[in-house]
Amino acid sequence: MRRVAEWTTTALLVFALYLVFSAFSGRWGLWAPDELLAGAVIALLVGLATGPLVWKRGGWRLLQPQRWLLFLVYLVGPFLYAMAKANLDVAWRVITGRINPGIVRFNPNLQTDVGRTFLANSITLTPGTLTMDVDDATGDFFVHWINVKDASPTADAVCGPFPRWARRVAE
Amino acid sequence: MIVALPFAVAGLAMLGFIFVCMVRLGIGPTAADRAVALDTINTLVVATMVLLGAAFNQVVLLDVALVYALLSYVGTLYIARYLERGLS
Amino acid sequence: MTILAVLQVVILILIVVGSVLAVWLKDLLASVIALAGSSLLLALQFYLLQAPDVAIAEAGVGAALTTAIFVLAIRKTQRKEEE
């Protein structure tokens, strides 16, 4: 039963990706009929081959649509703002050459792999931080901070609201 | 032929930045510096490909950029794996 | 001189710079990295000559496969080139 669920969800996701790839291919509609047929066959094969691999470590909760909506809101809202701020910050540091680097450690209290990946990728692209390593057992993040204000900071001091977003979207 | 000139000019600018990264690739003291330069060149080449695809106004050319964005990062990961083993 | 010619000349110059670096560097890992950059730009040149299929093949072979094989070879032998 679990196998079947893994196969079908993976095949459906691959089919959706195929639809995005081949959009605007039809002459009348958005998609041509033979493209749809080819996509269905390919999606079925890929789903059968890689289904158990994709869902090996859980993550079924990511299929909830409100999480995807929240993710889009996150992308165009706080993430883009933080990214713009990060770039202006780096610009200032490139021009003045004023840095005060160090590697700090903090624990954002995230449990799942998806949440940790989400947070790590987010804070690499946002102000002054670069994830270097994650301790799998305890969930500690090792972060290269370009302007160290505090040698052993809290999660909020380093990356602001991002752990809360990661928990909301991915856990 | 080139249809949209501004995109081609932006692509030319990207090539100039690739040259700057090439300097770091040449002088970088450690292998990690050079790998960072290669990673930056990867991103810039993907951006150049997308820009030139718009400049030529051909959709087929954008597919190359897609393939490149996914493939170029395998090389970076491989070099990183090698460095991580600590075989100086 | 059209802008297309300028683009091609600049890319060719960059390819030559990358290849010279690949030959000149003594650290073989650095040499492999320079070669990867050079093949990246070669793919860009193919792209500019309106050959997307060749560019995709060059992307797969040049960026991923060649780097992996050379790094494996360096791991089995030694990294520094001897004088």
Next chain:
Amino acid sequence: MNGLIYAFLAIGAAFNALGAVALIRFPDVYTRIHGATKCTTFGSLFSILAVAVYGIVQGGGAGGTMAVRAFLALVFLLLTNPTGSHALARAAHRSGIKPFRAVVDRLEEAGHGPRATDHGPRETR
């Protein structure tokens, strides 16, 4: 709409230039990764958005396809760039490069990183 495209192209070129300059100017590997990853991702984002706007303005099948492909390239860049920089930063630290004038180095104190719980693709050694 042309003004929007020009503005996006200018912003993209400016931030990409900043990334290249950061690569030259910063003193050690980690700060270089900072500058290079952030600035080139942001610059490429704007360059690709310019292309997407161009495709949408053009309209029709070809323009729509161009916009979709440009957005997909953007998604792939946003996924792969930070991942590659994590891998490089961790590899640089494990191959023994010290951060330049670091105030603290907690990763060094933790015994060169949590090597025992190493995740990621395992290779046969």
